[in-house]
Amino acid sequence: LAKTTQPISMDSYEGQEVNITCSHNNIATNDYITWYQQFPSQGPRFIIQGYKTKVTNEVASLFIPADRKSSTLSLPRVSLSDTAVYYCLVVRTGVGQGGKLIFGQGTELSVKP
Amino acid sequence: GAGVSQSPSNKVTEKGKDVELRCDPISGHTALYWYRQSLGQGLEFLIYFQGNSAPDKSGLPSDRFSAERTGGSVSTLTIQRTQQEDSAVYLCASRATSGREGEQYFGPGTRLTVT
Numbered sequence: 198l199a200k201t202t203q204p205i206s207m208d209s210y211e212g213q214e215v216n217i218t219c220s221h222n223n224i225a226t227n228d229y230i231t232w233y234q235q236f237p238s239q240g241p242r243f244i245i246q247g248y249k250t251k252v253t254n255e256v257a258s259l260f261i262p263a264d265r266k267s268s269t270l271s272l273p274r275v276s277l278s279d280t281a282v283y284y285c286l287v288v289r290t291g292v293g294q295g296g297k298l299i300f301g302q303g304t305e306l307s308v309k310p
Numbered sequence: 311g312a313g314v315s316q317s318p319s320n321k322v323t324e325k326g327k328d329v330e331l332r333c334d335p336i337s338g339h340t341a342l343y344w345y346r347q348s349l350g351q352g353l354e355f356l357i358y359f360q361g362n363s364a365p366d367k368s369g370l371p372s373d374r375f376s377a378e379r380t381g382g383s384v385s386t387l388t389i390q391r392t393q394q395e396d397s398a399v400y401l402c403a404s405r406a407t408s409g410r411e412g413e414q415y416f417g418p419g420t421r422l423t424v425t
Contacts, residue, residue: 229410229411229412231410231412231413238418238419239416239418239419240314240401240403240416240417240418240419241353241401241416242416243412243413243414243415246410246412246413284353286412288411288412290411290412294411295341295358295360295366295411296341296405296411296412296414297343297355297358297366297369298343298345298353298355298403298412298414299355300345300352300353300354301352302352303352
């Protein structure tokens with residue numbers, strides 16, 4: 198599976214837009230890009246998944262350029278409660294793949310008042 | 311509806327003892343995964359069950375670790391002869407067959423401490 202690289206930590210202030218970029222240079226054709234959020238003492242929570250271009254849901258937007266070698270998770274107007282670790286993952290799909298998640302180190306986002 | 315539940319929430323055991331950790335997935339979810347999270351190793355995949363297929367055990371760290379899933383629902387992760395390096399949070403996740411392959415629902419985890 199493609200290895201992902203993302204910043205170890207980021208700081209932001211309430212009300213700002215936060216963009217976390219992840220690189221996955223060796224992504225394959227049947228790989229999807231997926232982001233998870235994890236709060237302390239909780240299991241990870243699915244945020245968003247995409248294949249190419251732009252995906253938006255009620256929580257975040259995911260931007261994927263045409264070459265798919267990177268992706269950017271965008272969190273609009275963050276609040277203190279968005280302080281968490283954000284993981285970028287590449288998930289291989291298809292028959293027999295299972296969709297098991299391979300987590301990297303994640304980005305620790307700290308939102309300040 | 312109810313999410314993924316795990317029990318116990320905390321387990322303290324002595325080195326060398328066996329432990330069993332339980333996972334109740336979301337009803338109807340056919341795929342079930344076990345992961346563990348420790349300070350030194352981050353979040354690691356352990357094992358994956360899908361319906362009646364043979365489980366993917368590729369992430370189990372040693373033969374002291376085993377898991378089973380009875381009736382396609384509840385799963386038990388067993389660690390025999392526990393070692394201090396087994397101390398971690400063990401997380402279970404489930405996924406609907408019709409759902410996105412990257413969208414898993416995680417339980418709160420079992421914190422295992424081996425003394």
